[in-house]
Amino acid sequence: MSAVPLLKVNDVSKFYGSRIGCRNVSFDLFPGEVLAIVGESGSGKTTLLSCLSTRLMPTSGIVEYHMRDGQYRDLARMGEAERRFLMRTDWGFVHQNPADGLRMTVSAGANVGERLMAVGDRHYGNIRAAASDWLERVEIGIDRIDDQPRAFSGGMRQRLQIARNLVTSPRLVFMDEPTGGLDVSVQARLLDLVRGLVHDLGLAAIIVTHDLAVARLLSHRMMVMKDGAVIEQGLTDRVLDDPREPYTQLLVSSILQV
Amino acid sequence: MATPLVVSEVAKSFTMHLRDGIRLPVVANVTFSVKAGECVVLGGPSGVGKSSILKMLYGNYGVDEGQILMEHDGKLVNLATAEPRTVLEVRRATLGYVSQFLRVVPRVSALDIVAEPLQGRGVAIEDARARAAELLSKLNLPTALWSLPPATFSGGEQQRVNIARGFITDHKILLLDEPTASLDAKNRAVVVEMIAEKKAKGTALIGIFHDEEVRDVVADRILDVSAFSPRNAAA
Numbered sequence: 467m468s469a470v471p472l473l474k475v476n477d478v479s480k481f482y483g484s485r486i487g488c489r490n491v492s493f494d495l496f497p498g499e500v501l502a503i504v505g506e507s508g509s510g511k512t513t514l515l516s517c518l519s520t521r522l523m524p525t526s527g528i529v530e531y532h533m534r535d536g537q538y539r540d541l542a543r544m545g546e547a548e549r550r551f552l553m554r555t556d557w558g559f560v561h562q563n564p565a566d567g568l569r570m571t572v573s574a575g576a577n578v579g580e581r582l583m584a585v586g587d588r589h590y591g592n593i594r595a596a597a598s599d600w601l602e603r604v605e606i607g608i609d610r611i612d613d614q615p616r617a618f619s620g621g622m623r624q625r626l627q628i629a630r631n632l633v634t635s636p637r638l639v640f641m642d643e644p645t646g647g648l649d650v651s652v653q654a655r656l657l658d659l660v661r662g663l664v665h666d667l668g669l670a671a672i673i674v675t676h677d678l679a680v681a682r683l684l685s686h687r688m689m690v691m692k693d694g695a696v697i698e699q700g701l702t703d704r705v706l707d708d709p710r711e712p713y714t715q716l717l718v719s720s721i722l723q724v
Numbered sequence: 725m726a727t728p729l730v731v732s733e734v735a736k737s738f739t740m741h742l743r744d745g746i747r748l749p750v751v752a753n754v755t756f757s758v759k760a761g762e763c764v765v766l767g768g769p770s771g772v773g774k775s776s777i778l779k780m781l782y783g784n785y786g787v788d789e790g791q792i793l794m795e796h797d798g799k800l801v802n803l804a805t806a807e808p809r810t811v812l813e814v815r816r817a818t819l820g821y822v823s824q825f826l827r828v829v830p831r832v833s834a835l836d837i838v839a840e841p842l843q844g845r846g847v848a849i850e851d852a853r854a855r856a857a858e859l860l861s862k863l864n865l866p867t868a869l870w871s872l873p874p875a876t877f878s879g880g881e882q883q884r885v886n887i888a889r890g891f892i893t894d895h896k897i898l899l900l901d902e903p904t905a906s907l908d909a910k911n912r913a914v915v916v917e918m919i920a921e922k923k924a925k926g927t928a929l930i931g932i933f934h935d936e937e938v939r940d941v942v943a944d945r946i947l948d949v950s951a952f953s954p955r956n957a958a959a
Contacts, residue, residue, distance in 0.1 A: 496809055654830035661829070683829065687808045701808040703784040710786065712741030719742060 470532060472497045472638060472670050473518070478527030480513050486694040487513035491527070493689070493699070497637065498668045502675060502685035502702065504717070510694040511674040512642055518672065519559055519640045520549055531638075554584045558631030558639035562646045564623035567630065568615045574601060574626055575611040581634050600629040604659060621652035625659065632663060639664075641673040645680055657683055678721055682706055690714045726760040726795070728818075728896045728928045729781075734790030734804065736776060737954070749954035750776045754790065756947055760896070763919060763929040763942050768949040774932045775824075777949065778899050780804075781930065782821045783811040794818060794897060816844050820898040822890035824905065826882040828875045835860065835870045838888040845893060852892075859888040863914055879906040891918055898922060900931035904938050916941050 471494035480487035488510035495501055503511045516522035518529055520541050530538040534556065541549065553559065561567040568577050578597040579587075587593055598608050604625035606618075615623050624644065631639060644660065645653040661684055664671055675681055681688055681702060689699040690711065698711045709715045734754040740746045751773040758764050766774040779785035781792060787804035794801050796818040801810060815821075820841070829837070838856035843849060860870060863884040869877065874885050883906050890898065900919075904912045912935070919942045922929060933939040939946070 499809060658829065658831040686812055700786075701783060701811050704786055704808075704811075707779065707784040708738075708786050710739070715741050 471495060472499075472532050474528075474530040474532075474538065475518065476528045476530075478514070478517055478524045478529060480510075480517050480522060481525045486510070487522075488517065488691070488694045491696055493696075495638075495670055495672065497670050499687060500664055500669075500671045500673065500685045502673050502681035502688045503691060504675060504678060504681050504688060505691035506676060506717075509691040511676075511691055513694075514691070515640055515642055515672065515674050519557070520544075520553070521559075534637075554581060555634050556636050556638065558634075558636040560624075560627055560631055560639065560641040560644050562643035564615065564620070564627045567627045568623060570616050571614055573612045573614055574606065574618070577615065577626060577630050578633050581630055585634055596633060597629075600633050601626075603663070604629045605655070619652075621648055621656060624648065624656055628656075628660065628663070632667065632669075635667070637670060639669055639671045641671060641675075643675055644673065645675070645677065653680075660684060678706060678717065690717065726926075727757050728760055728795045729930070730757040730791075730793040731755060731777075731781070732791045732793070734777075734780060734792060735788045735954070736773075736780060736785065737788060751949070751952040752954040754952045758897070758928040758930055760926040760928055761923050762944045763923055763931065765939050765943040765946045766930065766932050766949050767939075767946045772949045772953060774949050775901060777952075778821075778901050778930065778932065782819065782899055783815070816841075818896050820890050820893055820895035822887055822898070822900045822903045824901045826874060826886040826889075828873060828882075830875070831873055833871045834865070834874045834877070834885045837874065837885055838892055841889060841893045855892055856888060859892055860884070862918075863888055864911055880908065880911070883907060884911060887915060887918075891922070894925065895927070897928045897930075900929060900933075902932050902934060904933065904935055912938060 473495040475491060475493050478491045479489040491514055503514060505511050513522065517524040523542060529541045531541055533539050559567065575594060575597040578600050579593040582593050582596055598611055601608060601611055606622055606625060615626055618626065645656055648656060657680065673684060685702045688702045688705045689696045690705065692713045698705060698714045705714065706718055709718045732755055735752040737747055737749040740748065754777060766777060768774060776785055780787050783803055790804060792803040794803055794814060796814045801814055803811060803814065835853055835856050838860060839852035842852035842855060865881060865884050869881065874882050887903050904915050907915065916938055919929065933942065
């Protein structure tokens with residue numbers, strides 16, 4: 467069990483003018499830990515995710531990341547070039563809509579290979595081999611390697627986006643509703659895949675979802691957000707089996723049983 | 725003899741915010757300990773809080789008051805206040821749980837569900853699967869089912885997968901929530917034998933068994949949970 471956090475979040479708030487995006491969020495994320503952020507639409511989940519992943523600047527508060535050289539760096543004080551490099555190598559970001567994370571007009575193989583080229587890989591044969599290896603891991607047939615994601619189904623696109631993100635062996639992956647918009651059988655396959663990859667690669671992940679079943683299956687720890695604030699957090703099965711806050715009780719009791 | 729589990733003055737209540745904040749006391753002043761190689765059975769009528777106690781011990785129910793001390797990795801950990809990642813680490817290495825119902829994961833085979841806890845402890849997948857296969861055949865689960873996800877299995881078949889999963893590791897503490905409830909006599913006997921093996925190896929077991937026949941065979945001691953009823957405490 468690693469003793470030092472990978473990400474340290476201290477009192478992060480984001481305001482859009484006078485409107486609250488998220489407020490006073492603090493937590494540590496450890497290597498290999500999967501954190502789910504749940505809450506209804508508009509509760510601030512995505513704003514928080516954006517602040518953590520440097521897609522948005524927090525209005526106040528500090529987010530620090532444990533770099534591979536062992537130093538903590540304040541993400542807000544990082545140069546643009548360095549931050550981009552971090553996002554392309556040590557981090558992954560899986561968007562709800564695969565079109566936001568993929569290049570739709572280049573081949574599936576190139577979508578995966580591009581991240582490798584960004585970290586300096588230049589050998590075509592190696593890149594193609596890594597790309598086909600990853601397509602296989604996310605269960606996309608090798609015969610589709612030269613097809614553009616435009617020709618893929620939603621579930622395939624999402625799996626391709628995951629391959630593209632994981633090919634550089636990141637240590638931290640952000641996911642924004644990774645299963646949103648997929649039908650349930652496709653969701654099950656994707657969840658099983660993500661669960662296996664997170665486990666095998668020892669990834670830390672922060673997953674925003676409104677689906678408590680997804681949180682139960684994938685996450686170790688859970689934060690419940692309402693009106694921009696974290697109202698309850700803890701071990702995932704503790705929060706779901708014994709919710710304390712009125713809003714969490716409402717969320718859990720609203721799950722449909724099949 | 726070692727005492728891997730000590731529970732001290734634990735209290736638990738539920739506040740139902742959706743029902744006008746009604747407060748339901750569950751248990752109070754729960755105090756007991758379990759020695760290595762001992763099987764303590766929680767007794768008392770339904771609704772008295774037996775399952776709640778097991779869930780607090782496993783960490784999926786919060787604890788209002790008191791301590792749950794477990795010996796983990798040479799140290800004492802208070803599970804009542806431990807950080808989530810500490811609880812997960814204790815579950816990985818020290819604390820096992822056979823729940824009443826199997827939580828099935830889509831697309832994962834019965835064999836892999838059983839093998840998973842061993843894999844989590846660093847055992848190679850082939851070895852973990854071999855051990856899982858041993859346990860499943862001991863529990864008479866038809867070989868044809870091993871490669872299938874248990875979602876479509878019968879209650880008794882799912883329960884045997886669950887038992888195999890809970891018994892595969894050599895965790896020092898094992899919680900059993902009615903592991904024999906939907907088993908036939910033959911498989912009940914297998915589970916009774918497996919519990920005896922665990923005791924011989926020095927595992928501390930805490931269980932709920934409604935089946936009196938099984939309970940009388942496995943229990944070293946029966947703890948009457950109605951003694952921890954908050955109504956008694958108030959009187």
